[in-house]
Amino acid sequence: LICHSGRVTCTQHPSRARAMLHGGSAPPRALRVAVLHLAGGVLSAALLPDGSPAASSADDRVVACAAVDDFLDHLQKHNLGTHVLMRLDSEAYFKPSVYQINIDTARCIDITDANLHSATCTECIWFDTAKVPFGGDSGTSERGIEAWLCLKGSHQVEDMETWMRRDRLVHEERYKALCAVPDFSDSNLAV
Numbered sequence: 001l002i003c004h005s006g007r008v009t010c011t012q013h014p015s016r017a018r019a020m021l022h023g024g025s026a027p028p029r030a031l032r033v034a035v036l037h038l039a040g041g042v043l044s045a046a047l048l049p050d051g052s053p054a055a056s057s058a059d060d061r062v063v064a065c066a067a068v069d070d071f072l073d074h075l076q077k078h079n080l081g082t083h084v085l086m087r088l089d090s091e092a093y094f095k096p097s098v099y100q101i102n103i104d105t106a107r108c109i110d111i112t113d114a115n116l117h118s119a120t121c122t123e124c125i126w127f128d129t130a131k132v133p134f135g136g137d138s139g140t141s142e143r144g145i146e147a148w149l150c151l152k153g154s155h156q157v158e159d160m161e162t163w164m165r166r167d168r169l170v171h172e173e174r175y176k177a178l179c180a181v182p183d184f185s186d187s188n189l190a191v
Helices: 069-077 088-094 113-118 147-152 160-171
Strands: 002-004 007-010 031-039 042-049 062-067 083-087 103-110 120-128 140-146 175-180
Touching: 062 069, 062 088, 062 147, 083 088, 083 103, 083 147, 088 103, 088 175, 113 147, 120 147, 120 160, 140 147, 140 160, 147 175, 160 175
Parallel strands: none
Antiparallel strands: 002 007, 002 042, 031 042, 062 083, 062 103, 083 175, 120 140, 120 175
């Protein structure tokens, strides 16, 4: 999707026809827009069929990992579960280190797609991977976000400044998130 001063050109796939949306008709089916980049007056975005997640890949696998130390205390204080959901490709970022020990990435279990897409994060906490999680970046917390949207970084954000920061991190591939759910148990979300 490319936007230039009021004119919008939509392309779902290079092999598909383009739909001009400037005073013309809407595309044949509803589309969900996940914004990727805003710079120099050009807005780039990926278009997906409304309500459906992007194609699944190994990077899209989701696991539930045990919270430990201060982060576990935080979750328990807010009546949340002892585990948080994260994308499998986030494990290296949240792995315990000299600088932080908040997620035990050695104690993770796979989450089913069906359970993931029906889960809502009581707290979605996202980070800038250029900084140490919980130390250099204490995370930005948002409430009531659908789990998959939280983990992908494609959820709606009320505050424009926060939305721009989150969107920049997603575009620069520096976005990682944790999803805390109140009722996590091995039996209700795991494979």
